[in-house]
Amino acid sequence: MPVSVLGRVVIYAKDIEAMVAFYTQTFGFEVLRDPADRIVELRHPEGGAVINLHPAAKSQKMGQVLVKLVFDVQDVEAFVAQHSGFGSIHRVSGYKFANGKDPSGNNVSVSSRAFKNG
Template sequence: MISHVSQVGVYVNDQDAALAFYTEKLGFEVRSLREGPGMKWIEVAPPSGQTTISLASKDFPVGDEAKIGVYTDIAFETQDIHGLYETYRQRGVKFTNEPELQPYGKWFAAFLDQDGNQFFVFQPVE
């Protein structure tokens, strides 16, 4: 039986720039960083997260440049969306949607990484 989602991939133009963005601006932790001939494997995650994000190069064997700068289908959750918004904004993260309460009962915001990949963040309403 499957227990959880282990990892998801996000394609990036420059893995080193992506690593800096995800760790310095988003506050993620490096969970794996391995290099081999012509390849680098990087996984990051929020400090309490179980699922990692692999920062995949467009040059990776199954890479696809068309997957860079797109909506990722990845949504994060926070208990303080307004605080997260202010912290990330001060660190230079670009938001495409400021926090707003949605009719389906969650606070919602959307932001971009250094390559324009879009992510959502939600906060449940108590």
């Protein structure tokens, strides 16, 4: 059976440029644009899933999707200290996480769960 991995996440956004700024400045993504395509692709230099920013239809309500993007970071406290928009740091079963929102109201989280011992 072929192996399947999460390759990309599509985020619908009303303000694409605000989203580009958030994901490049906060998480270090790089921007790829094709003038023939309305989707803006964000790739991280260290790999991982690609984020495709897709213009939202007028009828779509921002932040109403039951999805959370979780970014693996070793030091949640240091990350939150450097980037505004994240709430309290939670400590659970050997790891830490903090929640926030992107400019379109989508849930984002930074978590050290991937680095948890054991």
